[in-house]
Amino acid sequence: MAKPYVRAYVRPNSLAGYPTGPCFTAGHLAETNAAWRSERPVLTLERCNACLRCYLACPDGAVLLRGRSIDIDYDFCKGCGLCVRECGTHALEMVPENRKGEKK
Amino acid sequence: MTGDPAAQPKFLSGNEAVAWGARLARPHVIAAYPITPQTTVIERLADWVAEGSLASEFLHVESEHSALSACMGASALGARTFTATSSQGLLYMAECLTYASGGRFPIVMMNANRALALPWNIYGDQQDSLALVSSGWIQLYIEDAQEALDLTLQAFAIAEHPEVLTPVMLNLDGFVLTHTYEPVAVPSQEAVDAFLAPFETPNKMSLTHPVNMGFTAGPAHYTEFKVQQHRAMKNALKVAADVGRDFARHFGRDHGGAVVPYLCEDAEVVLVTLGSVAGTVREVVDELRSRGQAVGMLKLRILRPFPERHLLQAIGRCKSVGVLEKDVSFGYQGAVFSDVAAALSGQGSKPMLRNFVAGLGGRDISRDDVRAMFAMLQSACDQTGESRLHFVGVEESTHA
Amino acid sequence: MPSSTAKSPVAKLPLSEDEPFLGHKACAGCGGSLAVRLVLKVLGERTFVVLPAGCMSAVGFIYPQLAFGCNAIISTFAGTASMMSGVAAAARALGLRDYHVVGFAGDGGTADIGLQALSGAIDRGDHFIYVCYDNEAYMNTGVQKSGLTPLGARTTTSPAGRVLAGARSHKKQIFEIVAAHGIDYAATATVAHPYDLIRKVEKARDTAGTSFLHILAPCPTGWGVETSETLDVARAAVDTGLWILAEFEAGRFRINKTPRRFKPVSDYLGQQKRFAHLGSADAFAIEKERDTRWKRLQRLCGTAASG
Numbered sequence: 001m002a003k004p005y006v007r008a009y010v011r012p013n014s015l016a017g018y019p020t021g022p023c024f025t026a027g028h029l030a031e032t033n034a035a036w037r038s039e040r041p042v043l044t045l046e047r048c049n050a051c052l053r054c055y056l057a058c059p060d061g062a063v064l065l066r067g068r069s070i071d072i073d074y075d076f077c078k079g080c081g082l083c084v085r086e087c088g089t090h091a092l093e094m095v096p097e098n099r100k101g102e103k104k
Numbered sequence: 105m106t107g108d109p110a111a112q113p114k115f116l117s118g119n120e121a122v123a124w125g126a127r128l129a130r131p132h133v134i135a136a137y138p139i140t141p142q143t144t145v146i147e148r149l150a151d152w153v154a155e156g157s158l159a160s161e162f163l164h165v166e167s168e169h170s171a172l173s174a175c176m177g178a179s180a181l182g183a184r185t186f187t188a189t190s191s192q193g194l195l196y197m198a199e200c201l202t203y204a205s206g207g208r209f210p211i212v213m214m215n216a217n218r219a220l221a222l223p224w225n226i227y228g229d230q231q232d233s234l235a236l237v238s239s240g241w242i243q244l245y246i247e248d249a250q251e252a253l254d255l256t257l258q259a260f261a262i263a264e265h266p267e268v269l270t271p272v273m274l275n276l277d278g279f280v281l282t283h284t285y286e287p288v289a290v291p292s293q294e295a296v297d298a299f300l301a302p303f304e305t306p307n308k309m310s311l312t313h314p315v316n317m318g319f320t321a322g323p324a325h326y327t328e329f330k331v332q333q334h335r336a337m338k339n340a341l342k343v344a345a346d347v348g349r350d351f352a353r354h355f356g357r358d359h360g361g362a363v364v365p366y367l368c369e370d371a372e373v374v375l376v377t378l379g380s381v382a383g384t385v386r387e388v389v390d391e392l393r394s395r396g397q398a399v400g401m402l403k404l405r406i407l408r409p410f411p412e413r414h415l416l417q418a419i420g421r422c423k424s425v426g427v428l429e430k431d432v433s434f435g436y437q438g439a440v441f442s443d444v445a446a447a448l449s450g451q452g453s454k455p456m457l458r459n460f461v462a463g464l465g466g467r468d469i470s471r472d473d474v475r476a477m478f479a480m481l482q483s484a485c486d487q488t489g490e491s492r493l494h495f496v497g498v499e500e501s502t503h504a
Numbered sequence: 505m506p507s508s509t510a511k512s513p514v515a516k517l518p519l520s521e522d523e524p525f526l527g528h529k530a531c532a533g534c535g536g537s538l539a540v541r542l543v544l545k546v547l548g549e550r551t552f553v554v555l556p557a558g559c560m561s562a563v564g565f566i567y568p569q570l571a572f573g574c575n576a577i578i579s580t581f582a583g584t585a586s587m588m589s590g591v592a593a594a595a596r597a598l599g600l601r602d603y604h605v606v607g608f609a610g611d612g613g614t615a616d617i618g619l620q621a622l623s624g625a626i627d628r629g630d631h632f633i634y635v636c637y638d639n640e641a642y643m644n645t646g647v648q649k650s651g652l653t654p655l656g657a658r659t660t661t662s663p664a665g666r667v668l669a670g671a672r673s674h675k676k677q678i679f680e681i682v683a684a685h686g687i688d689y690a691a692t693a694t695v696a697h698p699y700d701l702i703r704k705v706e707k708a709r710d711t712a713g714t715s716f717l718h719i720l721a722p723c724p725t726g727w728g729v730e731t732s733e734t735l736d737v738a739r740a741a742v743d744t745g746l747w748i749l750a751e752f753e754a755g756r757f758r759i760n761k762t763p764r765r766f767k768p769v770s771d772y773l774g775q776q777k778r779f780a781h782l783g784s785a786d787a788f789a790i791e792k793e794r795d796t797r798w799k800r801l802q803r804l805c806g807t808a809a810s811g
Contacts, residue, residue, distance in 0.1 A: 021206070023307045023308075023316075024319065025570070026576065057538070057735055080732060085732040163589055169580070170586035173583025174586045179590075185590075316575075316577070317577040
């Protein structure tokens with residue numbers, strides 16, 4: 001699998017800790033994008049018919065396949081709302097994030 | 105020294121010698137765009153590819169910028185790459201020069217030193233490479249056709265060394281060296297294969313170890329990459345010396361170190377220069393020496409990294425030093441003179457310094473011109489500031 | 505209706521479950537990043553990706569946040585296609601097997617500064633897929649006009665002023681320019697028609713020589729739409745006839761979808777703040793150009809490509 005993931009990145013404290021030239025492990029992430037959101041999509045599973053329109057609409061790869069439906073990767077969801085907009089069965093709705101980033 | 109018994113003597117131009125060197129190095133990819141006076145290098149390579157005796161992928165790119173971009177793409181996969189250009193083409197690919205050096209792609213490129221427009225001029229001078237001396241490329245200056253072939257091979261070994269990983273520019277004087285013919289010993293492929301190992305690097309895109317390359321680094325990180333690059337370039341002095349010695353073991357030829365002193369040990373007056381004009385200067389040195397004058401020549405073979413220590417060792421004690429070069433940084437002085445003067449300024453003894461800018465736009469540098477330079481260097485009066493710079497052979501005034 | 509499929513739903517899609525492009529810093533709702541994501545999910549992880557300066561490289565590769573899980577490199581702005589040629593040549597020389605070379609450049613990087621290199625690469629027939637994600641301006645640097653900015657669109661270098669109201673020229677016809685080279689395969693697509701896009705990526709993938717995909721990738725930031733409306737506006741572009749879904753294959757043009765009647769262009773233009781100032785003269789010119797372009801393409805579909 002080539003899916004990038006977050007690593008424990010510590011800034012090198014010497015030149016030797018840097019890669020030789022701008023060449024580094026593919027898919028090395030240092031942080032998530034969760035903090036971007038002001039609202040988040042929430043799934044009502046019973047309404048999902050697994051059409052996958054949301055999966056094909058997400059620019060961030062934050063719609064995950066789970067069982068016979070989907071789930072949202074809240075680490076990388078930016079809250080754009082495309083999944084909600086594309087859903088034809090109202091299985092997804094946008095809900096405001098509270099200040100702590102938890103579902104209200 | 106074992107030499108290379110299977111070497112073949114050929115009568116080659118400087119360009120053909122470079123082409124032979126590139127061919128023997130077995131580059132995976134050649135991408136080049138034609139420009140006078142480089143053209144015969146890529147024509148030879150194209151001949152061999154077309155007849156099947158050179159297995160390289162030869163890309164007909166539509167500009168010099170694309171030539172170096174293509175070489176970088178190939179180098180990013182771990183392929184050995186070669187290209188060639190000159191003057192306008194070198195400047196057209198200028199953004200790619202820093203891209204390649206910062207990207208640590210060990211590309212080898214021959215540059216036919218040629219004057220820069222405007223006015224248009226296709227003849228040889230060194231303004232092109234010397235305008236780009238800070239591009240992060242190792243810069244070598246070649247005197248003759250044998251050295252052209254030999255250094256092309258050595259350039260790959262230097263560039264690809266893991267402690268260097270820096271691209272190399274081989275500079276040959278346009279027409280004067282690129283298009284004149286000399287006897288050249290062409291090594292056998294077997295001997296070259298024994299000298300030059302295949303290119304191996306972890307810095308490449310690989311299907312088993314994918315990487316992201318050529319990325320962005322912000323203010324927090326960019327400086328560290330640049331310092332690394334600077335140190336790697338400085339490593340090249342030692343690596344170049346090691347490669348030169350190794351080459352001599354394999355082929356029985358040694359072209360000297362980063363600087364080549366000629367009769368400098370007891371010289372009071374030395375002329376520093378680079379490229380093929382060193383041949384003319386050497387002859388004048390011999391002539392003046394035969395008349396009892398304590399003169400010498402220092403030939404710079406490696407300009408970047410700048411061999412400051414080697415230079416000071418060779419001429420640090422001289423009373424009068426001139427620098428003969430085929431460029432000028434408008435509004436000040438020649439680029440090589442600036443480097444040499446800065447190195448000598450740290451000395452306890454302050455030699456008299458003169459900068460001779462000659463040969464611009466392919467104007468011939470005669471023995472008379474060189475004799476006049478030595479005469480000026482030997483003259484008693486001290487020159488400081490602006491009048492240190494002399495445009496040689498300009499009628500109205502020789503002072504800048 | 506609850507799902508009753510026993511297998512994973514994605515089994516019915518010609519896409520890998522992998523996500524080679526993740527963690528990038530594109531704007532919420534970015535059409536360009538959706539284009540990259542979908543193309544890479546079709547091609548898989550044995551892919552070498554080349555991208556020039558532009559949105560996708562700027563958001564994908566800021567050390568230490570490297571959002572490409574497969575091999576990827578940033579090219580010079582003008583040299584994407586030539587760097588791709590170098591990668592393809594090296595892959596041949598090194599005897600690599602079972603891989604893809606793909607490039608993602610924006611409209612500026614393709615039709616303006618990168619056009620020369622693209623032309624040379626198609627001429628050489630190098631084996632790769634060149635994807636132009638078209639958000640119709642230099643979005644990465646702050647929404648400046650490019651050669652693919654449509655007539656009347658407000659950008660920061662073609663503002664809606666009293667004397668000059670938005671961009672003063674129509675989009676260059678980059679799909680036709682590429683086709684005129686006699687390229688092996690070219691197609692237009694949008695991020696809002698994913699099955700069509702996937703089919704075209706597969707065709708490009710299976711093309712022996714060079715292929716080109718021109719993907720409409722709306723930019724909410726630069727176009728002035730909500731982040732959730734990216735796909736709506738791309739659908740409207742097709743439904744109004746302003747974006748033609750077409751292919752060029754084996755020397756022939758083919759239009760994939762011909763609306764029986766175009767929706768009014770105001771449906772499309774009215775959704776976007778970048779056209780808010782648009783006068784009737786420009787709106788009329790836009791319709792007229794659309795009609796001319798359709799006629800021209802339909803005529804081209806009727807004949808084999810020359811040369």
